[in-house]
Amino acid sequence: MDEAFARAVDDGLKLTKRLVQPGGGALPPPRPHAAMERDDPAAGLLHLLPAAPMAYAVVVDPGAVDSPDVPSYQPHVYGRLDPPALIPLQMREVDLRVDCAAGCATAEVALRARWWVHCVTRSRACHCRIVVPMGHQGSILGAEVTVGKRSYNTHVIDVEDNSAVKIAMPESGGLLKQELFSLTIPQVGGGEDIFATIRWSQKLLYDNGQFSVEVPFCFPQFVNPLPKVFMKREKIQLTVNSGVSKEVLLQGASHPLKEKGRQGEKLSFLHESVVENWSTKDFIFPFTVYSGDLYGGILVQPSTLRDYDDRDMFCLFLLPGNNGIRKVFRKAIVYIIDTSGxxxxxxxxxxxxxxxxxxxxxxxxxxxxxxxxxxxVHSFSSRLEHVNEKTIENAIEWMNSNFVAQGGTDIMRPLSEAMALLSNSHDVLPQIYLVTDGSVDDERNICHTLKTQLMKSGPRSPRISTFGLGSYCNHYFLRMLASIGKGHYAAALDTGSIEGRMLQWFQKASSTIVSNISIDGIKHIQDFEVDSEYIPDISAKYPLSVSGRYHGKLPETLIAKGQLADMSEISIELKVQHIKDIPLDKVLAKQQMDLLTAKAWLMENKEIERKVVKLSIQNSLPSEYTRMVLLQTSLDKIDPAQQAKNKPTKQSSPDVLEPIQCFTICAANAKNLCVS
Structure with a gap:
């Protein structure tokens, strides 16, 4: 995908040589990236991949390429482009808003931009493609686009409700790759403006006690309009809610932000200025919620009238602190690696x-x-080996000889062998790391069998962490297996991200500082339910966040208890906070939907599937059982007094949208798109 997309953009940029500047002369060609190798044509185009939200004119007829304001009177160009070329559109406005919830380790991002179709003559029109690279574990929340008298809105519908909408374009967008969202606006005229608002959520990064939000915001030079033609105003708004009454230390942002206010646990910042060029670097904001030790809290939000569940919602979070006094558990690890063909x-x-x-x-x-x-099945050794320089060297040599891809996939047998190897590891924390890109027929039986074995093993049962490669393995099986095993799940859908994501996953899973977490005082709370199968251990490398539901009233504080590496017990006081500023339903929706879908898959439960559908529609997030569509309406055909009534909203039902043309954007799939 990367190479094909980059080549289409390269073709588009070559076509822009036909354009004429207002002062005369052709537009200068883009500069090649200095770091690219000259002898690798494909590598030399990688700098053309989107590193910020971008819009492209999809050009099939090269004869349509001309300046809408200064016609060049060039000779007609014959032929059609297959595949079409992509010409990056010039951007006239950009406004970024980021809301960070440290306790949930999540940020909600909204980007508003205006692009100008500067490369198509006014007598012609073309499709325009908006591509949004979302941040770490990004999930699309919705998009609104206005072009002239037409408006477009994303909307989530039930895949089983065939009467809800009539699908006109089955392939207008979706996920181009993991964390890269795309949608297509049809037939935009030359010289028109495209006004778009795109919203997504992404996970905060965490390292050694420091949070950071990193939003793709690096625009190439060729999307800048000429200074004499248009003034460029850049605006960034940021809010940080720590979730706890502790000092927030700012580490320095990528862009010049001014603090606008502090109110309780909430801080707000603003950057607004006229710029010569759009941002050439990602927006990065690092901060530390200062604490000398483990700490946490419980964020509570009451249910709403449109909620699929009438119970109140909570998010319990535990942060490892930033002074490193807590020791990491000694561990016995069995790595299970898929070497199928x-x-x-x-x-x-x-x-x-x-x-x-x-x-x-x-x-x-x-x-x-x-x-x-x-x-x-092949093993490096017949037993667990002590870690020392010699055994590590031997293991790496063994991998070089034995990591040979061939044959099929049999997951249960290596898991059973790993469980047997770890059965006598009494003085260390036993762990299993499973890496696979395939699926097998008996996945549900594997989950049920291991759940029974782990329950018999008690508190010192092996932790099972899972990692899925590509889009063909059953990621819900891997997520469920990790939930049952109190471990960590991660995935990489494209080959370029495998190594980096695996290293993060290894570090997170192997840095346990508190195990066997339990919450004291919940026995008397009505219908208290945690979304995950079990509460995972606390890692020194990432905050623990679990969500759930309950009826009634929580006490002012609850106590989290766990076991430290020296086998002593620790108690952490969790203050209950009733919040209004953090939309917990939006922040936690993706995590809840993935866990519920995994449960529905394991139990083959239609009732849980319907919960996922309601949660998906409620929060405008596509799921395994819903699809996202792009709804078009012509504003000039609607009475102004009725526009607000007919405009798609979060509360709208599909039957309100009958007169609106619909375009499919994406339908999630249990084995690929619903990975986070």
Whole structure:
């Protein structure tokens, strides 16, 4: 996808040589990226991939390419482009708003932009494609676009409700790749403006006690209108809600922000100025919620009238602190690596590189073993090996010889062998890391069997963490297996992100500082339910956040209890906060939907599926059982007094939208698009 997209943009930029500046002369060609290798044509185009929200004219007929204001009277160009070229549109306005909820480790982002179709003559029209690179684990929340007298809005509908809308364009957008969203606006005239608002959520990054939000905001030079033609005003608004009454330390932002106010746990900042060029770097804002030790809280939000569940919502969060006084558990790890034929090439090579790095990071006192599986199972050793320089060196040599992709996929047998290897690891925390890109027929049976075995093992049962590669494995199976095993789930849908995401996953799963978390005092709370199967352990590398529902009234404080690496018990006081500023339903919706869908898959439960549908429609997030569509309405055909009534809203039902043309944007799939 990357190479094809970049080549289409390159073709589009070559076509812009036909355009004439208002003062005369052709527009200058874009400068190649200095870091790209000259002898690799494909690598030389990678700088053309979107690193910020972009809009492109989809050009099929090159003869339509001309300045809408200064016709160039060039000779007619014959032929059509297949595939079409993509010409990046010039941007006239941009306004970014970011709301960070530290307790939930999530940010809600809204970007408003105005693009100008500067490359198509006024007598012609073309489709225009908006592409949005969302941040870390980004999930689209919705989009609104206005072009002249037409407006477009995304809307989520039930896939089983065939009467809700009539689909006119089955392929108008969706996820181009993980965290890259696209939608197409049909037949935009040359010289017209495109006004768009795109909203998404993304996870905050966390490292050594420091949060940071990183929003793709690096615009190429060729989207800047000429200074004499248009003044460029850039605006960034940021709010940070720490969720706790602790000092927030600012670490320095990528853009010049001014603090506008502090109110309780909420801080607000603003950057607004006229700029010569649009931002050439991502928006990054790092901050630390200062604490000398583990701390946490419980955020509570009452249910709403449109909520699928009449119980109140809560988010329980525990943060590891930033002074490093808590010791990490000594561990015994069995790595289970899929070496079936589909892992051939870059996937298996990336896994081997990540494995070599994580083995080198193991500490003295840890134990490990490696199992590869396809139609057969092979082990590095017949027992758990002590971590030392020699065994790590031998393990890396063994991987170089035995990581060979061939055969099919058999997951249960290596899991059983790993459980047997870890059955006698009494003085360390036993862990299983499963990496696979495939699916098998007995996945539900695997979950049920392991759940029974883990319950028999008690508090010192092995933690099972899972990692899915690509779009063909059952990510709901892997998520459910990690939930049952009190472990961590992660995924990489494209080969380029495998190594980096695996290293983050290894570090998070192998840095346990508190295990066997329980919440004291909930026995008397009516219908208290946590969305995940069990509460995971606390990692030194990332905050723990779990959501759930309850009836009644929570006390002012609850106590979280757990076990430290020295086998002593720790108690953490969690203050209950009733919040208004953080939309918990929006912030937690993706996490809740994924967990509920995994449960529905495991239990084959239609009632849980309907809960997912209601949650999906309520929060405008596509799911396994819903699809997102783009709804078009002509504003000049609607009486102004009725526009507000007919405009798609969060509360709108599909039957209100009967006269509106619809375009499919995306339908989620259990084995690919619903990965976070």
């Amino acid at each position: 589909s892992m051939q090439g870059k996937p298996l090579e990336s896994v081997k590189n990540a494995m070599s790095t994580t083995l080198s990071d193991l500490m003295q006192g840890d134990y490990f073993n490696i199992i590869t599986f396809n139609d057969e």
